Amino acid sequence: MSSEPVILLLIPHDLQTYALAVGDILLTRFGLRHVLIRSTQTPADRLLLLPEHQPSLFVVLGPSTSSTSILETESTAPIITLSSANDVATTALAIAKCCSLASAVLRETVQQVTLENRQARLVQDAQLRTSSPFYANAMATCYDQHLQITGDSLQSTMRGKVRDRFELPDKQLLALVTTDRQSGFDRMLAKVPFKGAVLNLTSAFWFEQTRSIIPNHLVxxxxxxxxxxxxxxxxxxxxxxxxxxxxxxxTSIWSNYQNGVRNYCGHELADGMVKNQKLPTNLLTPTTKEEEHDRPISMKEIVDEQWMTAEDLEVCAEAALKVFALGQKIASEHGLILVDTKYEFGRDEETGEILLIDEVHTPDSSRYWLASTYQQKVALGQEPDNIDKEFLRLWFRENCDPYNDEVLPEAPRDLVLELARRYITLYEMITWKDFPLMELLGGESSLKEAMDSLLQESQS
Incomplete structure (x- = not known):
């Protein structure tokens, strides 16, 4: 007789479709092949002497009957009663949990499914929250009343694609303003409500989380x-x-791998790897920052070409891997997979200390996937689910030549607002904090007031 558990589902006649769906999940998700279905009206003595298998577990779906009552006292196998009001996945998981008591392999699967269910609920909760009228009205107000932050009211020392730099009276400090500008194709595509705050506050969250690994530039x-x-x-x-x-x-690892590269940034890659599979270990794959184009580079080449000293490189490389590992751990707890990211480091101009700078694990600097569906998507050869932000770029590709047209069309309002919602959703999932919507409807005037106050404080 097989050592695998034999599960006997006892059902009223009207739950046949439900029971078949439960059995399908038990087979496909948990590998439980021996699932039998009988009516709750079947005589108890017949159930106790099934010719096919001796049941390891009786599961009553729906109300008990005289037969199931007899089983409770006569059967040597355990019997559980589950409500048919549960969805089929919940019922299947409950049955698998019972069977996992005798199987370490099944127990691991149950733990994985339980984790994925929790991760899925986190995503659903964040999506529901940011789709609520409260969030929608705040984003619409910001857009319709032109309250996005562009930095145009301030005289910056240096203006970037998204961030503007401002000198402060204290010569060892500077102010960085992260704006709502959405760039792409080396152009400004739109002004996305609250995007700058999402990026700035997300970085602040991670700077605090990683301060014990390496100091950073945030004051x-x-x-x-x-x-x-x-x-x-x-x-x-x-x-x-x-x-x-x-x-x-x-410069990505997959593009290079597709082109036959098997030594990428000094790392040997095995043949036969497929897109989106997990690497055997986290890899540090640096790129140069050059005017014409960035290029992948190995640790040895960084030192040989005198981009950095070996000592400085070791400090930054070790910190990058540790910060990433912590980011993965926290992201996983929040229903996300931190897939890849980039870090920048610099030397404090006053103390000479190496600091983590720029931004950390933001939706712009990092790739996040939804953890709950990753395994299923990859098994089917599909792209992992993510909270996609590329749809606005695709709209411009479809409606103009974004590289060559002198004037670009205005991005549709609904697309810009949806992009804002997705940024906020990612912020709340990453940080587990409520986004401070109502504090951010002051527009450029509130930004200018804050900057003026900062300048006054710096002078005193």
């Missing part, structure tokens, strides 16, 4: 869009850390 966050930071001289290397075989840019 304070006097306004959701403003960070006061130590002045640093950045190293000319981006420290990209990857945990999965994926990516679409020319």
């Amino acid at each position: 304070s966050v006097p306004h959701p869009y403003i960070s006061v930071c130590r002045k640093c001289k950045p190293f000319p290397i981006e420290f990209v850390v990857r945990s999965y075989m994926t990516g679409s840019t020319s």
Whole structure:
């Protein structure tokens, strides 16, 4: 007789479809092949002498009957009663949990499914919350009343695609304003409500979480869009850390692997790998920061080409891998997979200390997948689920030539608002904090007030 558990589902006649669905999940998700179905009206003595198998577990779906009552006293196998009001997945999981008491392998599967269910609930909760009228009205108000933060009211020292830099009276400090500008194709595509605050506050969250691993440049966050930071001289290397075989840019690990590269940034890659599979270990895959184009580079080449000293490189490389590992742990607890990201480091201009700078694990600098469906998607050869932000770029590709047209069309309102919602959703999932919507409807005037106050404080 097979050592696998034999499960006997006892059902009223009207639950046949439900029971078949439960049996299908027990087979496909938990590998439980021996699932029998009988009516709760079947005489108890017949159930106790089934010719096919001796049941390991009786499961009553729905109300008890005289037969099931007899089983409770006569059968040597345990009997449980489950409500048919539960969805089929919940019922299947409850049955698998009972069977897992005698199987370590099944117990691991049950633990994985339980984790995925929890992760899925986290995603659903975040999606529901940011789709509520409260969030929708705040985003619409910001958009319709042109309250997005562009930084146009301030005189910046240096203006980037998204971040603007401001000098402060304290020569060792600077202020960084992360705006709502959405860039793409080296152009500004839209002004996305609250995007700058999402990026700035997400970085602030991670800077605090990782401070015990390596010090960083963040001094304070006097306004959701403003960070006061130590002045640093950045190293000319981006420290990209990857945990999965994926990516679409020319420097990505998957693009290189597809083109036959098997030594990537000094790491030997085995043949036969497929897109989106997990790498055997987290890999540090640096790129240079050059005017014409970035290029992947190995640790040895960084030192040989004198981009950094071996000592500085070791400090940054070790910190990057440790920060990434912590990021993965926290992301997993929050229903996400931190797939890959980039870090920048710099030397404090006053103390000479190496600091983590720029941004950390933001939706713009990092790739996140939804953890609950990753295994299923990869098994089917599909792209992992994510809270996608690329749809706005795709709209421009479909409606104009974003690289060559002198004037770009205005992005549709509903697309911009949906992009804002997705940024906020990611913020709340990453940080487990409520996004401070109502504090952010002051527009440029509130930003200017905060910057003026900051300048006055710095002078005193």
